[in-house]
Amino acid sequence: MPELPEVEITRRGVAAHLTGQRIAQVAVRHTGLRWPIAANLASVLPQQIIHAVSRRAKYLLMACDHGVLIIHLGMSGSLRVLSEPVAPGKHDHFDLLLANGRLLRFRDPRRFGAILWWPGDDVCQHPLLAGLGPEPLSEQFDGKVLHARTRGRRISIKEALLNQHIVVGIGNIYASEALFHAGISPLTSAGRLGVKRCERLAEAVKVTLLRAIEAGGSSLRDFVDCGGSPGYFQQQYWVYDRTHQACRQCGRPIMKIRQGQRSTFYCANCQR
Structure with missing residues (x-):
């Protein structure tokens, strides 16, 4: 299972490509991950700007205009940034197509990951994030x-x-x-x-x-x-x-x- 270092490496990698970019289109191929992907996500996300990509514990947080996209890699999930569209494979469940032509693809063979939408700014109030302990690399942990x-x-x-x-x-x-x-x-x-x-x-x-x-x-x-x-x-x-x-x-x-x-x-x- 990806742990904090792997999630942080993923965050740094995708942030360089996503920050400041506009979402043009969303493709959801399999909603049955650990929790179902919201049915309206394909209509909510397009035209929103991704302002920042941060991490809380093992959750990736993509701050958009009207909410935060929460991604958890689960046991086998990974995110890939593609410079041009490539035909999806069997385990490629979710795509974010950016206005600049790049594609963020979520792959998860075991389907134990998660893609969730939190409307509003205070994502730390999400039930999965509320009550979490301090970050081990922060000044709040010693x-x-x-x-x-x-x-x-x-x-x-x-x-x-x-x-x-x-x-x-x-x-x-x-x-x-x-x-x-x-x-x-x-x-x-x-x-x-x-x-x-x-x-x-x-x-x-x-x-x-x-x-x-x-x-x-x-x-x-x-x-x-x-x-x-x-x-x-x-x-x-x-x-x-x-x-x-x-x-x-x-x-x-x-x-x-x-x-x-x-x-x-x-x-x-x-x-x-």
Whole structure:
């Protein structure tokens, strides 16, 4: 599933082509995504200007004249910018044709993504966005914030990092990697972490996410950027998907366990 780095890379890529452009036409080929695409979207969007493309958690937000288009990539979704119309494939469910001739295409083989319309300006009031935690790369997230938000929680710190009400967008891959770099066991109860370890972990989260963005994200199965290029951060993994391989730091075998229906990878020697 695309996580924060992949969504941010997608945002940067499409923003360069979409910002300031007028929507000429909309094509909806399959409405049955995670939530149905609004039936009137093809008539609402044309002639509107895309003023900005931002991100909240794993949601892409396209601010238009009369509302915001919300896009979630789901498990297998991707956005491509095409310089000229190309015949759509089986999994190409949604197109935005711009007045300058360029095309934004949403592809989603598993159809677990979403394309939603929010009329008005305050998109943060949308039910999917209201109540979300702070952005991990923002000034609103640091060790003190992480410490405060995990008080009284008995869940593991790994599960806490995946809780969108505590902090958004980190995802399974980067939670495992950040915990390794912070030297913290994923099994540790979130409520037992002191301020210093929370500060170390918050910094590891930021560094891990920034390195992933710099490397173009992780392409394990489906992810490509808006130009069709894969990411390369998977070549830099220290623990994720390295079960039984030697830890790059101590040489002990990497362990794999299940937490909250997700796979967790860690080094029992380096992470306490």
